Every structure is written in structure tokens, then in C-alpha cells.
Amino acid sequence: MQHSLSRLVAILHRNHAMYVNRVLKPWNITSGEVGFLMTLYQEEGRTQEQLSSILSIDKAAATRALTSLQDKGYIQRRVNEQDKRCKCIYLTQKAKELRQVITTQVRTWNSKAANLIGESTYDQLCLSLETILSNEKAE
Structure with missing residues (x-):
């Protein structure tokens, strides 16, 4: 029996999105927004x-x-000092105060998956998917 990687990844993505929507509902943050917050937690001003x-x-x-996050008071846009045409995105204090909660909730899903199949298998699966993605981007 041949497995469909794209089908499995799509189902996994939808399940993850439902999980994020459920656990972050108290803060009105959706799965479509959480990636922006997680990226900005790593480095603001992008x-x-x-x-x-x-x-x-x-x-x-x-x-x-980003407009939704701004309307909810989680981010603000500021004019870039080097290029006045660009606006950089910064977290508000409200978003900074939720960093630990959001990060923990998002990482919990990944930890459950890693525990289910084993840490080394999880790491190898992630590396394999990254290899496929980087190859697709190159083509």
C-alpha cells in the first residue's frame, strides 16, 4: 500500500490548527496568527x-x-528608520506577557507527537520534511 505524504501532512496540519484554535481561544489567537507571534518572539522588528x-x-x-493581531492589540507597526517606506512589526506588552503561555501551548502539541513516536524518530521526520521542502523551493 502506497502512502500519500501530502494527504497525511494536510490532515496533520488541520489537526494542529484545531488544537491551536482550541487552546488559544481564551486569548482570541488563531492558528493563522500564532506563527507570526512565535516568529516575532524570536526576533521583533521584521x-x-x-x-x-x-x-x-x-x-x-x-x-x-497581522491586521487581526494589530486589531486585537498584540502587535504594532512602526516605520523603519532606515527605509521610511517599510513598516516593522513589534510585539505589544500584551503579547509579551503571553509569551510563556503561547509558547508552552504550541510546544505541547509537538512534545506529544515526539513522545508518541520517540524523540529520535520525531527529529528524523522533521529533518526529512525539511529536506523535501528545501528541495521543492529550489526547483
Whole structure:
């Protein structure tokens, strides 16, 4: 029997999105927004284009997610001092205060998956998927 990687990844993605939507519902943060927060927790001051590229999300979807986060008071846009045409994205105090909660909730899902199949298998699976993705981007 041949397995369909794309089908399994799509189902896994939907399950993960439902989990994130459920656990972050008290803070009104959706699965489409959490990636932006997680990326900004690593480094603030990135442009919308940079975030879009890092997350492999089209610009329209990035605009919607960032506008929603701004409306909810989680991010703010500031004019880039080096290039006045660009706006950089920064976390608000509200978002910073939730960093531990959000990070823990997102990582819990990954930890459950790693525990289910074993840490080394989980790491190898992630490396294999990254290899496939980097090859697809190169083509």
C-alpha cells in the first residue's frame, strides 16, 4: 500500500490548527496568527515581507493575520528608520506577557507527537520534511 505524504501532512496540519484554535481561544489567537507571534518572539522588528517569507505565507494572508493581531492589540507597526517606506512589526506588552503561555501551548502539541513516536524518530521526520521542502523551493 502506497502512502500519500501530502494527504497525511494536510490532515496533520488541520489537526494542529484545531488544537491551536482550541487552546488559544481564551486569548482570541488563531492558528493563522500564532506563527507570526512565535516568529516575532524570536526576533521583533521584521517587516511584513520578511515574516511572509519566513512562514511561507502569501502576502495577502500575512496582511490579514497581522491586521487581526494589530486589531486585537498584540502587535504594532512602526516605520523603519532606515527605509521610511517599510513598516516593522513589534510585539505589544500584551503579547509579551503571553509569551510563556503561547509558547508552552504550541510546544505541547509537538512534545506529544515526539513522545508518541520517540524523540529520535520525531527529529528524523522533521529533518526529512525539511529536506523535501528545501528541495521543492529550489526547483
